[in-house]
Amino acid sequence: MRRALRHPARLVPLAFLAFILAGAGLLMLPVSTETPEAAPPLTALFTSVSAVCVTGLVVVDTSTYWSGFGEAVITVLIQVGGFGIITAATLLGILTVGRMRLSNRLLAASENQALSLGDIGAVVRRVAVITVSVEAVVALALFLRFRYYYDFPVGKALWYGVFHSVSSFNNAGFGLEADSLMQWVTDPFVTAPVTAALIIGGIGFPVIVEVLRKSRLTRAMRGDRRRRPIPGWSVHTKLTMVTTGVLLAVGFAAYAVFEWTNPATLGPMNVGEKLWAAFVAGAMPRTAGFNNLPMADLTHETWMVTDALMFIGGGSSSTAGGIKVTTFVLLAVVIWSEIRGEPDVAVFGRKIPGSTQRQALTVALLGVAIVAVGTALVMIETEFSLDQVLFESISAFATVGLSTGITAALPPFSQLVMIVLMFAGRVGIVSLATALALRSRHRLYSFPEERPLVG
Amino acid sequence: MRRALRHPARLVPLAFLAFILAGAGLLMLPVSTETPEAAPPLTALFTSVSAVCVTGLVVVDTSTYWSGFGEAVITVLIQVGGFGIITAATLLGILTVGRMRLSNRLLAASENQALSLGDIGAVVRRVAVITVSVEAVVALALFLRFRYYYDFPVGKALWYGVFHSVSSFNNAGFGLEADSLMQWVTDPFVTAPVTAALIIGGIGFPVIVEVLRKSRLTRAMRGDRRRRPIPGWSVHTKLTMVTTGVLLAVGFAAYAVFEWTNPATLGPMNVGEKLWAAFVAGAMPRTAGFNNLPMADLTHETWMVTDALMFIGGGSSSTAGGIKVTTFVLLAVVIWSEIRGEPDVAVFGRKIPGSTQRQALTVALLGVAIVAVGTALVMIETEFSLDQVLFESISAFATVGLSTGITAALPPFSQLVMIVLMFAGRVGIVSLATALALRSRHRLYSFPEERPLVG
Numbered sequence: 001m002r003r004a005l006r007h008p009a010r011l012v013p014l015a016f017l018a019f020i021l022a023g024a025g026l027l028m029l030p031v032s033t034e035t036p037e038a039a040p041p042l043t044a045l046f047t048s049v050s051a052v053c054v055t056g057l058v059v060v061d062t063s064t065y066w067s068g069f070g071e072a073v074i075t076v077l078i079q080v081g082g083f084g085i086i087t088a089a090t091l092l093g094i095l096t097v098g099r100m101r102l103s104n105r106l107l108a109a110s111e112n113q114a115l116s117l118g119d120i121g122a123v124v125r126r127v128a129v130i131t132v133s134v135e136a137v138v139a140l141a142l143f144l145r146f147r148y149y150y151d152f153p154v155g156k157a158l159w160y161g162v163f164h165s166v167s168s169f170n171n172a173g174f175g176l177e178a179d180s181l182m183q184w185v186t187d188p189f190v191t192a193p194v195t196a197a198l199i200i201g202g203i204g205f206p207v208i209v210e211v212l213r214k215s216r217l218t219r220a221m222r223g224d225r226r227r228r229p230i231p232g233w234s235v236h237t238k239l240t241m242v243t244t245g246v247l248l249a250v251g252f253a254a255y256a257v258f259e260w261t262n263p264a265t266l267g268p269m270n271v272g273e274k275l276w277a278a279f280v281a282g283a284m285p286r287t288a289g290f291n292n293l294p295m296a297d298l299t300h301e302t303w304m305v306t307d308a309l310m311f312i313g314g315g316s317s318s319t320a321g322g323i324k325v326t327t328f329v330l331l332a333v334v335i336w337s338e339i340r341g342e343p344d345v346a347v348f349g350r351k352i353p354g355s356t357q358r359q360a361l362t363v364a365l366l367g368v369a370i371v372a373v374g375t376a377l378v379m380i381e382t383e384f385s386l387d388q389v390l391f392e393s394i395s396a397f398a399t400v401g402l403s404t405g406i407t408a409a410l411p412p413f414s415q416l417v418m419i420v421l422m423f424a425g426r427v428g429i430v431s432l433a434t435a436l437a438l439r440s441r442h443r444l445y446s447f448p449e450e451r452p453l454v455g
Numbered sequence: 456m457r458r459a460l461r462h463p464a465r466l467v468p469l470a471f472l473a474f475i476l477a478g479a480g481l482l483m484l485p486v487s488t489e490t491p492e493a494a495p496p497l498t499a500l501f502t503s504v505s506a507v508c509v510t511g512l513v514v515v516d517t518s519t520y521w522s523g524f525g526e527a528v529i530t531v532l533i534q535v536g537g538f539g540i541i542t543a544a545t546l547l548g549i550l551t552v553g554r555m556r557l558s559n560r561l562l563a564a565s566e567n568q569a570l571s572l573g574d575i576g577a578v579v580r581r582v583a584v585i586t587v588s589v590e591a592v593v594a595l596a597l598f599l600r601f602r603y604y605y606d607f608p609v610g611k612a613l614w615y616g617v618f619h620s621v622s623s624f625n626n627a628g629f630g631l632e633a634d635s636l637m638q639w640v641t642d643p644f645v646t647a648p649v650t651a652a653l654i655i656g657g658i659g660f661p662v663i664v665e666v667l668r669k670s671r672l673t674r675a676m677r678g679d680r681r682r683r684p685i686p687g688w689s690v691h692t693k694l695t696m697v698t699t700g701v702l703l704a705v706g707f708a709a710y711a712v713f714e715w716t717n718p719a720t721l722g723p724m725n726v727g728e729k730l731w732a733a734f735v736a737g738a739m740p741r742t743a744g745f746n747n748l749p750m751a752d753l754t755h756e757t758w759m760v761t762d763a764l765m766f767i768g769g770g771s772s773s774t775a776g777g778i779k780v781t782t783f784v785l786l787a788v789v790i791w792s793e794i795r796g797e798p799d800v801a802v803f804g805r806k807i808p809g810s811t812q813r814q815a816l817t818v819a820l821l822g823v824a825i826v827a828v829g830t831a832l833v834m835i836e837t838e839f840s841l842d843q844v845l846f847e848s849i850s851a852f853a854t855v856g857l858s859t860g861i862t863a864a865l866p867p868f869s870q871l872v873m874i875v876l877m878f879a880g881r882v883g884i885v886s887l888a889t890a891l892a893l894r895s896r897h898r899l900y901s902f903p904e905e906r907p908l909v910g
């Protein structure tokens with residue numbers, strides 16, 4: 001265990017791969033489908049990858065194709081995938097950050113760093129408590145609505161509550177209805193719990209823990225009545241919270257402006273419904289991927305904004321995908337510092353080290369490269385338009401699961417491209433970022449500096 | 456003059472703006488058009504911007520719309536635009552690099568640095584000598600072909616030789632025929648001089664000077680017969696030469712592979728013609744913009760590779776546009792160093808300072824942002840597809856001038872968007888990059904470091 005944790009960049013992808021294959025095996029059993037025939041291997045693999053990587057893209061309709069057993073398998077895959085991701089990412093985050101604190105000498109520390117089993121247990125317990133608490137509250141809220149307003153039988157209401165709660169907190173985006181959440185678009189009693197769950201799940205566990213620990217309420221409950229100033233949030237938490245707020249606002253504004261009069265989406269609603277539906281729809285690209293509006297009928301402008309929001313994604317060490325909001329905002333801060341001619345890159349009164357800047361650059365540009373190659377490959381095999389294929393590739397890479405409708409129609413090779421995008425986007429970026437931070441090397445000499453022209 | 460050069464980031468855009476307005480004024484005279492009516496202001500402005508920024512996008516056909524006088528105005532605009540860019544960029548490059556040598560303390564030096572008038576004169580003379588030499592050789596080669604193979608009258612052959620020579624060395628991409636170079640696609644005696652001129656013009660003046668100065672031939676001519684080892688090229692020159700070679704090979708391969716059987720492009724040719732036409736076509740995206748093949752009929756895969764090549768563009772301080780090959784390759788080096796876990800970012804045995812890395816990041820990501828916003832604005836106003844609009848926006852921003860055919864059909868607001876893209880892409884990136892390098896500031900305190908999670 002200790003040895004393996006020294007190379008978590010290898011451990012995590014292997015664990016996910018094993019889990020995906022096990023899930024695909026279960027989904028290939030005849031009992032997993034509604035019909036007597038078993039699912040073809042590619043369909044089972046695609047569904048398993050999509051579930052474990054909490055993406056939500058589907059090549060077959062979840063409710064009509066898979067049996068109750070199949071749906072239960074998918075639920076478990078989502079829950080374990082989401083839990084595994086959040087835990088792995090958090091552990092790796094602690095490994096990385098912890099190392100920084102242990103030693104100022106970035107490089108010397110990396111060889112001697114390993115987590116104790118006690119640390120791991122504490123992290124896993126905390127993640128589990130938060131996950132179960134949020135999911136239970138959301139599932140209860142949904143159950144009450146489904147049972148007492150829509151008059152579902154108790155069992156079905158419970159199942160719908162639990163499934164949608166798990167799917168939304170883990171930002172998986174799988175639904176039980178063929179139209180995802182569209183039939184409830186004007187019912188805030190369904191969409192509000194779902195949206196709250198996906199935003200909390202997408203904030204990231206380190207941020208949740210820090211916010212909870214430093215809140216007035218928590219301190220009051222602990223009996224800490226001293227009126228000393230609250231210790232400030234870390235830069236990571238500040239960046240995540242502020243950027244999340246800004247991106248939610250951008251998504252809301254884009255959907256409101258570009259869809260306001262679209263007869264296929266917001267057009268027929270009243271003003272209050274339009275505003276609420278736009279807010280919910282604007283929260284989905286990061287990166288829950290339910291749809292409350294028909295994605296195929298959105299304007300091309302909405303697609304482009306959604307592309308950007310999906311690519312950015314959610315918080316680090318969260319259930320959300322994408323390059324992560326801190327990656328995005330750090331790059332923006334670097335650019336701003338350069339334009340202003342600042343000697344250091346600093347934000348919220350803290351200097352951002354050059355190595356973190358380079359990590360952000362690497363994650364973002366590798367993301368661009370992966371999406372570009374995936375898009376090109378699908379363009380070569382199919383006749384879909386660039387905006388459709390780009391949307392679908394970003395949705396897979398950022399594990400969003402929104403679809404313009406082409407995924408179900410993709411030929412086998414393009415399905416494999418999507419599978420690779422989902423896996424790389426979910427597992428690759430986490431372990432890549434960590435591998436970047438951990439595998440630093442010594443070099444016993446230093447090169448002289450030279451300054452090429454750029455731009 | 457000395458005062459102005461301390462703020463070249465302001466001087467250069469203003470000079471270009473003045474020049475563009477003067478050109479637009481001349482093109483609005485009735486004598487500039489073939490018909491008695493004068494050109495509308497927007498058409499004249501678009502053409503002037505396209506010429507001064509050596510882009511080559513046109514809203515009217517150059518040969519049939521503009522009179523001989525109008526074409527002469529365009530030639531002068533191209534030549535002065537190209538010369539001005541190369542000179543300004545070179546001067547700014549010297550300012551930047553010179554400052555680095557004067558002092559190790561990056562920030563302290565910036566206040567006291569200014570070029571002497573003698574330095575400026577020497578730079579301008581050298582640029583002029585190289586420009587005129589290359590253009591004269593190319594014009595002569597073209598003249599001979601047009602006069603003695605195609606039997607043009609002497610005057611017309613001379614005019615075609617000079618115009619295409621100026622247009623290609625300056626990577627302007629304006630042609631005198633409605634089909635650009637397409638009728639000569641299988642004639643290497645026309646396309647080879649043009650391609651040689653645009654590659655040399657797009658390498659960048661600092662690289663040309665260094666290569667010439669350090670070549671065996673030059674040393675032999677100077678009577679330097681000592682057999683001492685040739686001093687190595689600078690990292691800038693090595694990066695530019697290697698990357699230019701790689702990008703030319705990528706362009707060649709993409710056009711050969713994706714167009715080989717396309718009946719509208721390479722399909723009907725024999726193997727030798729296909730290979731040559733693919734090489735010439737693959738050189739155009741960086742960023743000459745003539746077409747020897749009908750761009751509207753290319754496969755979508757070719758469009759996507761062309762998008763990437765156009766965005767990267769040519770060498771720094773050259774007549775080519777784009778984010779520049781050194782910017783691109785430096786970012787690749789940063790990513791490679793991160794993946795390998797190197798403590799420093801180094802290439803060719805030289806360390807690349809963090810400030811240069813940040814400049815490259817800033818230029819590239821601002822380029823992405825400008826192109827994305829331009830594309831979105833045109834998408835909102837028009838009904839063209841995303842791949843068409845993206846291609847045209849990159850072509851404008853990188854001052855390439857290749858077109859899928861939609862520029863002539865753009866409504867007024869979208870034409871203005873293209874004008875801004877051309878201006879920002881040409882003038883903005885040069886002065887931006889310089890502004891970034893020069894306007895460094897002191898800060899008398901330093902923030903403590905903090906390391907947010909990314910990815």
Ligand SMILES: [K+]
Pocket residue numbers: 054055056171172173287288289399400401
């Ligand atoms: K998702």
Ligand SMILES: [K+]
Pocket residue numbers: 509510511626627628742743744854855856
């Ligand atoms: K051009």
